[in-house]
Amino acid sequence: xxxxxxxxxxxxxxxxxxxxxxxxxxxxxxxxxxxxxxxxxxxxxxxxxxxxxxxxxxxxxxxxxxxxxxxxxxxxxxxxxxxxxxxxxxxxxxxxxxxxxxxxxxxxxxxxxxxxxxxxxxxxxxxxxxxxxxxxxxxxxxxxxxxxxxxxxxxxxxxxxxxxxxxxx
Numbered sequence: 001x002x003x004x005x006x007x008x009x010x011x012x013x014x015x016x017x018x019x020x021x022x023x024x025x026x027x028x029x030x031x032x033x034x035x036x037x038x039x040x041x042x043x044x045x046x047x048x049x050x051x052x053x054x055x056x057x058x059x060x061x062x063x064x065x066x067x068x069x070x071x072x073x074x075x076x077x078x079x080x081x082x083x084x085x086x087x088x089x090x091x092x093x094x095x096x097x098x099x100x101x102x103x104x105x106x107x108x109x110x111x112x113x114x115x116x117x118x119x120x121x122x123x124x125x126x127x128x129x130x131x132x133x134x135x136x137x138x139x140x141x142x143x144x145x146x147x148x149x150x151x152x153x154x155x156x157x158x159x160x161x162x163x164x165x166x167x168x169x
Contacts, residue, residue, distance in 0.1 A: 025085040025159075042085035042159040045140040048124070048131045049112060050153045051104045055127035063097035085159070090133075095123040102128060108152065115143040 010018040016032025025041040028034060071093050082088040099106040105127050112121045112132040117139030121132045134140040140156035147154035 027079065039082065039088075040084040042088075042133075044086075045134045045137040045156065045158050046131050047112070047115075047134055047140040047143040047147070047154060047156050048129050049108055049144070049147045050129040051108055052151065052153070053102050053104055053128055055098045055102050055105070057126045059101055060094060060098045060126035063101055064094055067097065069093040069096055090120045090122045092123050092125070094126050098123060098127040105130065111147075111150070112143070115139070115146070118143065 007018045007021065010021055011033065014032075015030065016028060019026065019028060019032065019035075024038055026038045027036040029036050071091055075089050075091055078087075078089050095105075095109075099109070105123060108130045109121055109123065112118055112130055115132060115134075117135035118132040119135065121130065123130050132140075132143065134143065134156075137156065137158065144154040144156040
């Protein structure tokens with residue numbers, strides 16, 4: 001794990017991939033390759049849901065470039081000033097472009113928002129996974145089970161990485 005070649009290989013896969021070798025919660029800049037600072041992580045339950053469709057990353061960014069959605073400067077300042085992950089406002093300005101390419105992503109988001117105990121719901125990167133911060137691990141497990149019944153891949157876990165639930169299909 002300490003071999004610097006591993007970090008170089010991860011960066012070749014994607015600008016922000018090296019971060020995931022270490023994990024935690026951090027504010028990154030650039031394309032995700034510049035560490036600005038780390039912060040205490042969020043200790044909440046979460047469900048991750050992915051429909052059986054993908055989003056071509058290049059197409060999502062091209063669609064974004066055609067109709068860019070800037071992030072509100074107030075939100076950016078709130079992210080920069082957040083003392084910990086719990087205070088970070090969740091926003092993904094690439095989501096509208098991804099949802100325009102793959103409308104099922106909007107369906108997953110709407111479904112996740114309607115789940116009992118769901119609070120914050122956000123598309124992960126350019127998609128196709130969506131996560132929902134839940135009011136407890138039991139709510140996350142119930143949402144994951146319901147998502148699987150709908151034919152979507154789903155897992156209940158926590159941001160802290162302490163526990164994950166693999167539910168039978």
